[in-house]
Amino acid sequence: MRNITIAIDGYSSTGKSTVAKQLADWLGYVYVDSGAMYRAVTLFAMQNGLISENHFDKETLIEMLGEISLHFTRDEEKGIAEIYLNDKNVEKEIRTLEVSEFVSPIAAVSEVRKKLVEQQQQMGKDKGVVMDGRDIGTVVFPYAELKIFMNASPDERAKRRYLELIDRGDKVSYDEVLANVKERDHIDTTRKDSPLKKADDAIEIDNSEMNLDDQFHIILQLAKDRMAGRV
Numbered sequence: 199m200r201n202i203t204i205a206i207d208g209y210s211s212t213g214k215s216t217v218a219k220q221l222a223d224w225l226g227y228v229y230v231d232s233g234a235m236y237r238a239v240t241l242f243a244m245q246n247g248l249i250s251e252n253h254f255d256k257e258t259l260i261e262m263l264g265e266i267s268l269h270f271t272r273d274e275e276k277g278i279a280e281i282y283l284n285d286k287n288v289e290k291e292i293r294t295l296e297v298s299e300f301v302s303p304i305a306a307v308s309e310v311r312k313k314l315v316e317q318q319q320q321m322g323k324d325k326g327v328v329m330d331g332r333d334i335g336t337v338v339f340p341y342a343e344l345k346i347f348m349n350a351s352p353d354e355r356a357k358r359r360y361l362e363l364i365d366r367g368d369k370v371s372y373d374e375v376l377a378n379v380k381e382r383d384h385i386d387t388t389r390k391d392s393p394l395k396k397a398d399d400a401i402e403i404d405n406s407e408m409n410l411d412d413q414f415h416i417i418l419q420l421a422k423d424r425m426a427g428r429v
């Protein structure tokens with residue numbers, strides 16, 4: 199069996215990271231959550247006063263990009279790779295609704311994308327990687343052996359994200375979360391640099407009505423076929 203690259207793209211809260219983690223664990227591959235990297239840059243901008251209610255200081259962020267160092271370290275107990283911003287674990291801080299509200303405009307900045315895409319390509323250079331995001335099959339790994347494009351209705355996705363946030367103890371309303379999901383869809387698909395779109399050779403999976411187990415087994419079989427060189 200050969201090692202392959204698996205790219206999982208799609209809209210927010212389609213369960214990309216859940217299935218990507220399951221696959222990486224099962225195959226013994228490295229899992230990279232590229233969205234966490236854009237979220238960590240957003241947190242950096244917030245911590246440095248570069249973001250206010252409806253404005254962010256793009257020029258200063260670009261000047262400060264050299265001060266941002268990101269890496270993942272696997273927490274063996276939890277069995278997941280957690281993200282560190284300048285050597286501080288920020289895994290929990292990057293998942294707030296506040297970060298979600300600012301992340302899409304920051305992810306639209308070409309200089310930010312260039313820096314993170316280079317790091318992502320470096321992390322996947324030896325294959326044996328599952329990476330999820332928005333531009334993995336189109337820009338980061340255009341030659342990935344398996345590309346999946348995940349989709350689900352905005353209502354279903356907002357419901358999932360709302361339950362996740364409530365579970366963490368965040369005080370949010372369903373309407374707020376739905377508005378954020380729709381706003382991010384809009385910015386992610388219409389930005390100039392690397393907009394979210396299905397790669398021509400990606401396999402689309404709508405999981406609005408699918409359970410996690412079925413979804414995992416469908417994608418695992420697709421991966422096995424490619425690892426065995428059957429496709």
Ligand code: DC
Pocket residue numbers: 210211232233234236237301302305306330331332333334382386
């Ligand atoms: O997957 P997520 O919701 O954690 O991603 C957060 C944001 O980061 C999302 O709104 C778009 C952006 N993103 C991106 O532009 N490119 C990626 N490869 C991953 C995420």
